[in-house]
Amino acid sequence: MSFYLRRVAFYLVTLWAAISLNFLLPRLLPGDPAKIMLGKLRRANGGRPISEETVQAITSILGAEKGMSLWDQYVAYWGRLLHGDLGVSSTRYPAPVADLIASALPWTIIVVGVATVISFLLGVAVGAWVGWRRGTRLDHLVPITTVFQSIPYFWLALVLVAVFAVQLGLFPIVGGYDVFAFPAGPEWSWAFVGSAVYHAILPAATIVISSVGGWLLGMRNMMVSTMSEDYVVTAEAKGLTPRRIRTRYAGRNAAIPSLAGFGIALGFVVAGSIVMEQVFSYPGIGKLMIQAVQGLDYALMQGVFLVITLTVLAANFIMDLVYGFIDPRVRHNG
Amino acid sequence: MDDSQSTLDVTEAERELDSRDDVPFHAPATAEAAREAVREETATAAVAAASVRRGRFRHLLPSRSGKLTAGLVVVGIIVLFGVVAPFFVQSPSDSDNPSLLPPSPQHWLGTTKLGYDVFSQLAWGTRGSLFIGIVAGVVALVLAIVFGVLAGYFGGVIDEVLTLFTNIVLVIPGLPVVMVIAAYVQNAEGLGPLARSSLLVALVLGITSWAGSAVVLRAQARSLRTREYVAAARVAGEKPMRVIFVEILPNLVPLLAAQFLFGIIFAVLGEAGLSYLGLGPTGSITLGTMLNDAQTGQAVGTGAWWWFVPPGAVIAALGAGLSLINFAIDEVVNPKLRLAPENAKRQRKAAKAGKGVADSGAFA
Numbered sequence: 281m282s283f284y285l286r287r288v289a290f291y292l293v294t295l296w297a298a299i300s301l302n303f304l305l306p307r308l309l310p311g312d313p314a315k316i317m318l319g320k321l322r323r324a325n326g327g328r329p330i331s332e333e334t335v336q337a338i339t340s341i342l343g344a345e346k347g348m349s350l351w352d353q354y355v356a357y358w359g360r361l362l363h364g365d366l367g368v369s370s371t372r373y374p375a376p377v378a379d380l381i382a383s384a385l386p387w388t389i390i391v392v393g394v395a396t397v398i399s400f401l402l403g404v405a406v407g408a409w410v411g412w413r414r415g416t417r418l419d420h421l422v423p424i425t426t427v428f429q430s431i432p433y434f435w436l437a438l439v440l441v442a443v444f445a446v447q448l449g450l451f452p453i454v455g456g457y458d459v460f461a462f463p464a465g466p467e468w469s470w471a472f473v474g475s476a477v478y479h480a481i482l483p484a485a486t487i488v489i490s491s492v493g494g495w496l497l498g499m500r501n502m503m504v505s506t507m508s509e510d511y512v513v514t515a516e517a518k519g520l521t522p523r524r525i526r527t528r529y530a531g532r533n534a535a536i537p538s539l540a541g542f543g544i545a546l547g548f549v550v551a552g553s554i555v556m557e558q559v560f561s562y563p564g565i566g567k568l569m570i571q572a573v574q575g576l577d578y579a580l581m582q583g584v585f586l587v588i589t590l591t592v593l594a595a596n597f598i599m600d601l602v603y604g605f606i607d608p609r610v611r612h613n614g
Numbered sequence: 615m616d617d618s619q620s621t622l623d624v625t626e627a628e629r630e631l632d633s634r635d636d637v638p639f640h641a642p643a644t645a646e647a648a649r650e651a652v653r654e655e656t657a658t659a660a661v662a663a664a665s666v667r668r669g670r671f672r673h674l675l676p677s678r679s680g681k682l683t684a685g686l687v688v689v690g691i692i693v694l695f696g697v698v699a700p701f702f703v704q705s706p707s708d709s710d711n712p713s714l715l716p717p718s719p720q721h722w723l724g725t726t727k728l729g730y731d732v733f734s735q736l737a738w739g740t741r742g743s744l745f746i747g748i749v750a751g752v753v754a755l756v757l758a759i760v761f762g763v764l765a766g767y768f769g770g771v772i773d774e775v776l777t778l779f780t781n782i783v784l785v786i787p788g789l790p791v792v793m794v795i796a797a798y799v800q801n802a803e804g805l806g807p808l809a810r811s812s813l814l815v816a817l818v819l820g821i822t823s824w825a826g827s828a829v830v831l832r833a834q835a836r837s838l839r840t841r842e843y844v845a846a847a848r849v850a851g852e853k854p855m856r857v858i859f860v861e862i863l864p865n866l867v868p869l870l871a872a873q874f875l876f877g878i879i880f881a882v883l884g885e886a887g888l889s890y891l892g893l894g895p896t897g898s899i900t901l902g903t904m905l906n907d908a909q910t911g912q913a914v915g916t917g918a919w920w921w922f923v924p925p926g927a928v929i930a931a932l933g934a935g936l937s938l939i940n941f942a943i944d945e946v947v948n949p950k951l952r953l954a955p956e957n958a959k960r961q962r963k964a965a966k967a968g969k970g971v972a973d974s975g976a977f978a
Contacts, residue, residue, distance in 0.1 A: 294782045301786070302794075309798045415958035423681055423938055430879065430933020432886045435905060435926030442914045442922075453915070504954045554789060555887045559909075569790065570891055573797040581797060588790050596785055 283604055283611040291597045298589045302582055303357050306342045307350070313578045314342035317370060320576065324373030337367045342578050366586070367579035371571055377583035380568060385550070385587070387456050388557070388564030391480045392549045395487035400542050402488070403495020407538075408531045410496065411503020422500060425493030433490035434555040440482050441559065451482050454561035483560050487553060491545070495538060502534035509533075536607050543599025547592040679945065685938030692932050696740035703734035706899055717920050724920035727911040735904055736924050742900035743882050743929070746816040750881030753820025754827060755874050762828035763866070766835025767858055777832065784825035789887060792822055796893040812895035815888065819881045827873035834869055838862050872943045875936045886929055901925040 306313045317338050321330050340356045360366075366377035410418045445453040452458070457466065457475045466472065506512065507530055515529045550565055557566035565584060572580035604611045709729040717724045723732035765776035795818055799810070838844060839862070847857045863870075882901070888894050889902025890909065908914070908922035945952040 290778070290781065293778065294785050297782045298786050301791075305794060305798055309795070313798060415955035415962065419955055423684070423934075423941065426937035426941070427930060427934040430883075430937060431930040432883055432905075432926055434887060434890055435922070435929070438905075438909075438914055438922055438926070442917070442919060446914060446917060501951055505950050508950060508954050548787060554793070555890055558891060569793065573793050574892060576797065578797070581794060585790050585794050588787055592787050593785060 284601065287597065287600050287604075291593055295590075295593055298593070299358075299361065299586070300354075302586060302589075303354060306578060306582075307353075313576075314339050316576055317342055317578045320370035321368065321373060324370050334368055337365060338579060341367050341582060361586075366583035369572075369577055369580040371575035371577040371580065377580050380580065381565070381583055381587050384563060384565050384568045387562060388550055388553065388566065391483055391562070391564070392487060392553045393546070394480075395484040396491070396542075396545050396549055398484070399488040399491045400495055400538070400545065403492045404499045404535055404538050406492075407496040407499025408503050408526070408534065411500040411507065411534065412526050412530070414500075414504050414507065422497060425497050428490060428493040429497075431490060433486055434559050436490055437483070437486040437556050437559040440486055444482060452479050455479055456563040479560075479562075483553075483556055483562055486556055486559075495541070498541060499534060499538050502537055503530060506530045506534040539606065540599060540603050543595055543602065547595025547599075549595075550588050550591040679942045681938045682942035685935045685940075685942065688931055688935030689939065692740060692928060692935065693744065695737065696744045699737035700734075700741055703737050704731055706730060706735045706738045708734075714916070714918055714921075716918075723924055724918070726907060726921055727913075727918075728907075732904075732921055732924060735899055736901075736928065738899040739901040739904045739925055740928055742812055742895070742898045743885060743902065743932075746812050746819065746885045746895075746900060747878040747882040749813065749816035750820035750823065750884075751874050751877035753817060754824040754877040754881075755870065757821070757824035758827035758831055758873060759863075759870070761824065762831030763835045763858060763862060765828075766832040766837075767839050767854070767862060769836070769839070773832075780825050780828045780832070783822075784829065788822050789884065792818055792884065792888060793891070793893060796888065810896045812898045812900065815885060815895045816881065819884045819888075820877070823877060823880050823884070827877065830869060830873065831866060834866055835862055838865055868943050868947050872940050872947075875940050875943075879933045879936050882929055882932060886925075901929050 318330070318335060321334065321338065322328075337360065340353065340360050364378060366381075369375050369377050369380055372380060406421075410421055441453055445451045456479050457472060458479070461475060462472055466476075509530075512525060512529055515525045520529075553564070554566035554569055556562070557564050558570050561567065565588065569581065569584045569588075571577065572584060707730060711721065711725045711729040711731060713725060713727050713729045715721055715725040721731050721733065723736060725731055726735070761776050761780050765773040765780070796815075799814065799818075844857060844861050847861050852860075885894060885900055886902035886905060889900055890905045892906055894900060894902050894906065902925075904925040905922060908918070908925075911918075911921070913919075913921040
C-alpha cells in the first residue's frame, strides 16, 4: 500500500511544482507580460477600456498588482485556478481560454492518440519478431530505425506534404477538415467524419513513421535479453512450440518496459505533436499553443501549458499504478 | 600471469552479466516504475563493464563494430562540414543571387526566395546547430552529474531531495516549458545581447533536458558506491569530492559519453523545432532557422525542395550517426546485446553444418 501512497504523494508534489512554476515564470523573468497582455486585450476590444473583472483575471494570472505581496498573488492565483477560470484570450478575444482549449482538445487526442496506439502495436510486434530472429539479417533493421528516430518529425511532415499533398495531390495540405464544405464548423455527420479522417491521414502517418522505430528497438533489445533467460531455456527443453515460447514466455515479459513507455507516450499525446500541428495547421492543442506564443497571448499560453502538464501527470500516474500491478517487483523494490 | 588474471576477470564479468534478471531499456521508458525495476540491474551492468575495463582496456573499445565506424564517419563529416565549409562559401546573407534557383553548378543547392545560397546557409546552419547542441549537451551533462551522481553517492536525505527534484523535472513536458520560457524571454528587456541569442537557446535546452541522464547516472553511482575500492578510498580518509571524481566518475565514462551524445541529439532536434516555430535564436543561422525561413517562404507549396530538404537531412544524418555511436557504447556496457545474437548465429551455422543441434525453435 505504501507504494501507492508514495506515488500519490509524488504526483501531488509534482502538480504543485508545475503550477507554481506557471505562477512564478511570468513574475520572475524580466519583462511585464501582464502589461503587454492588457494592452493587447484593449486593442482587441476596439480601444475601449476592458471590464474590471477581466483586468483582475489577467493580473492575477500574470502578475501586475502593485503593492500586493507575492504570497497574496499566489493565493489569488490558486483561487482562480480552482474555479477553472483561466482568463480571456487576446488573440481570439473575447473567447475564454477554457472554451478554446475544450474545443481544440478532441482533435489532438483523437489523431495523436490513434497514431500512438498504432505505432506502439506495430513497433512491439515487429520488435518482438526481430528480437526472436536475432543474429539473422533482420538485425540490420536496428541501425535503420535510428535514422527514423533521428529525423525531425516536423521535417518528415514537410516532406510528406511536399510529396503526397503538393506533388501527387492525394491528400489535403492543411487543416483538420474541409472548411469550405463545412463552413459552420464541426458537426456530427458521416460526411464530416469522413473529411476529418481524410485530413488526419498525413499527420497520423508522420507520427507513426517517426515513433515506430523507438518501440521496435526497445522491444527488440528486451526480447534479445529475455531470450537468454533460464525459463526460456526450460520452455524450449520442455518441447513447447516456438510460437508458444515466443508469445507466452519471451514476448510477454519483454513487453513490460515497452508498456511503461507506452503510458508515458500516451501522456505526451497532448504535448508531443506541437510542431506537427503547426506544419499541418491542424486545429489541435499544439496549434493553440503556437498561436498563443506567437501572439504573446500569455493567458492562453498558460492555460494550454497547464492542460498539457495535467494530462502528462495523469497518464504517468495511471501508468505507475498499472505498472505496479503487472510487475509486482516495482512495488517492493521501489 | 598478468594476462591470465585479466582473462579471468573478463569471463567472470560476463558470467555475472549473463545471470542478471533484467536489462536496461533504452526506449522512452522513463516511468518511475520502470526505472525502479531496472535500476539495480542497470547498475550491475555498469559495474561489470567497469571490471572488464580494469581487466583489459581493449575490451572497452568496440573494435569490430561496423556501427561505430559508420557513426564516426557520418558525425565526422558533418562536424568537418560545419567547421570548415563556412570559410569557403559565399556569405549566407548575400541576397544578390536570383531567387528560388534550383540546384546548379553555381549554387550547389539552389537559392532561397530572398536569393540566399542554400549551400552556404547549410554550412553556417550546421555550425550554428552544432554549437547549440554541444553547449546544451555540456550543460545537461553537468546538471545530470550534479543531480545524479551526488544523489547516488551520498544517499539518504540528499538523495531523496535531489531525486524528487529530478523526477519532477522529468515528468514536466519539455518542449512546452521551453516554448513558455522562450515566449516570456522573447519580449523581455534587461537581458541585453543575451536575449534570443543561440547561447540562451542552448542554455534553456540544456536546463530542461538533464533529468533523464540524471536518473541513469544515479543508478550507476548508487551501485558503484558499494564497491570495495570505493569503500577503501573512504576508509583511507579521502574527501567525498575526491572519491567522486577519482573513483566514481572514471567508471561512468561510457555512460557519460552516451548521455552526452543523447544530449546533443536532443538539443539539435529541440532547437530545430523551436526555431521552426519562430522561437529560435534571432542573430544566427541554424538548421532550424533555415526550416523556419523555408516555411514562411512557402517552400513546400512552391515545390522548392532544395530549400527545406537539406537542413532536415543533415539533422537526421547527425542524429543517426550519434545514435550509431551510442549503440556501440551500449554493446560495451551491456554485452548481452552483442553476445546473444552472436551465439544464435553460431548455433544456426552449426545446425546447418549438421553438427546435431536443433535447427528450429527459440535457439536457432
